[in-house]
Amino acid sequence: MSVEKISVGSRQQLEQLVIDEINQVGKGLTVICNDVPVNDKTALDVLCHDSNRQLVILQLSVNEDDAILLNGLQSLDYVDKFKAFLKATYNKHKIDDKEKPRLILIAPSFSDALLRAVESMKGMRIDLYEWEYLKLGEDKGLRLQPIFTFGPAEKPVEKEHKPTEKKSETKPPKKKEQPPAPTPPMPMPEKRGTKTRAEARTT
Numbered sequence: 001m002s003v004e005k006i007s008v009g010s011r012q013q014l015e016q017l018v019i020d021e022i023n024q025v026g027k028g029l030t031v032i033c034n035d036v037p038v039n040d041k042t043a044l045d046v047l048c049h050d051s052n053r054q055l056v057i058l059q060l061s062v063n064e065d066d067a068i069l070l071n072g073l074q075s076l077d078y079v080d081k082f083k084a085f086l087k088a089t090y091n092k093h094k095i096d097d098k099e100k101p102r103l104i105l106i107a108p109s110f111s112d113a114l115l116r117a118v119e120s121m122k123g124m125r126i127d128l129y130e131w132e133y134l135k136l137g138e139d140k141g142l143r144l145q146p147i148f149t150f151g152p153a154e155k156p157v158e159k160e161h162k163p164t165e166k167k168s169e170t171k172p173p174k175k176k177e178q179p180p181a182p183t184p185p186m187p188m189p190e191k192r193g194t195k196t197r198a199e200a201r202t203t
Contacts, residue, residue, distance in 0.1 A: 044075040053096035
């Protein structure tokens with residue numbers, strides 16, 4: 001029995017499929033509302049919150065279309081501006097209006113240009129998922145695959161600590177230079193030094 005790909009006719013149909021399979025997008029996601037007009041040309045497809053009460057925007061596309069990124073950013077800006085209002089309106093949901101919302105784009109595929117644009121963005125989290133609607137016998141189901149996930153974790157700092165070990169190795173020669181340094185006429189500069197140390201800020 002072979003697996004057959006099924007086309008999705010409209011964004012509304014895809015929207016409902018994603019809502020029905022919301023756990024595939026992320027565990028702990030709860031749907032708040034869907035199909036919210038942002039402006040004359042853009043609608044926020046699905047608005048959720050995760051287990052950390054952070055607002056999550058799902059922007060969907062039936063076809064590969066770079067416009068999904070612009071629509072997603074407009075929805076992200078809209079939710080960020082009105083998150084306090086959304087918290088009050090949907091007060092049955094646990095929403096943290098102090099946390100910046102995050103964005104998930106869901107499409108059958110993404111262009112290289114869009115991938116490069118998302119990778120270059122800083123200060124926001126945008127995740128990309130590709131979808132397939134499959135049929136096996138009498139069973140049908142949506143399959144979501146994460147393509148790109150962005151997190152604020154930066155670990156190259158650990159590599160920067162390694163050179164400090166080399167600096168510690170240079171300390172012994174400094175000790176050799178210290179014995180010849182003391183001279184009798186230096187007590188006055190040492191007192192001045194203690195004043196500057198008291199004035200120095202500790203970091």
